[in-house]
């Protein structure tokens with residue numbers, strides 16, 4: 041296993057030159073790993089060089105995502121936490137998706153909705169080019185964020201999410217709550233950041249999402265993974281976990297997903313995005 045995590049200026053210059061000559065970044069990254077570089081460091085350095093130097097490549101996009109089973113996928117068909125037994129309802133391998141029942145109680149869902157209602161604002165998206173947040177027509181819901189462990193109720197839920205996912209609370213962004221009225225949707229998107237916009241001082245790339253359903257929707261409002269042919273019907277208290285970044289820093293384009301328009305009723309969800317390292 042490689043351990044080198046520093047690159048000389050000379051090596052960096054050689055990489056830039058080699059990329060410009062048309063060699064795929066994946067081939068270069070693999071070469072660095074063979075020379076003893078840490079795999080994640082090698083891949084992320086290549087992403088950064090490609091982004092900073094604006095070098096046109098086809099390498100990363102075409103490289104096949106290497107699937108790795110996250111810890112949550114090794115827990116069997118029931119996940120036990122301090123205070124709950126959570127049944128796995130279904131699994132998908134590509135992308136990695138687990139559909140979980142009974143993550144939140146009915147009372148917890150209701151409490152989360154009522155705590156969030158007064159703080160809702162129009163939702164934003166992460167721009168795929170600049171990496172910045174902006175309001176966009178493809179995302180018509182309203183939302184709000186809690187800060188991490190904002191109060192004892194949120195902290196209790198975050199402790200549970202840590203037990204379920206095995207990722208420490210500090211890897212999690214503040215919980216987001218979203219509300220979609222009839223006609224509202226969130227068009228197809230990836231939850232991971234553009235690979236050349238990852239902020240390593242703030243937890244790095246997003247690796248997984250735990251999406252919690254806070255109510256039953258009368259019609260519409262499914263979370264759809266179109267490349268996998270999977271559609272998750274919102275059910276109060278259930279959740280879906282999906283994982284899209286591997287230990288080499290590759291991201292899984294199969295994880296594209298959307299929230300299709302609510303037809304009747306309204307939809308409430310909470311999203312916990314998890315990053316590869318501590319954010320705080």
Ligand SMILES: O=C(O)CCC(=O)C(=O)O
Pocket residue numbers: 218226231251261262263297298299309311
């Ligand atoms: O509301 C949904 O079903 C999807 C939400 C989502 O994709 C997100 O918050 O990133």
Ligand SMILES: [Fe+2]
Pocket residue numbers: 229230231297
């Ligand atoms: Fe999403």
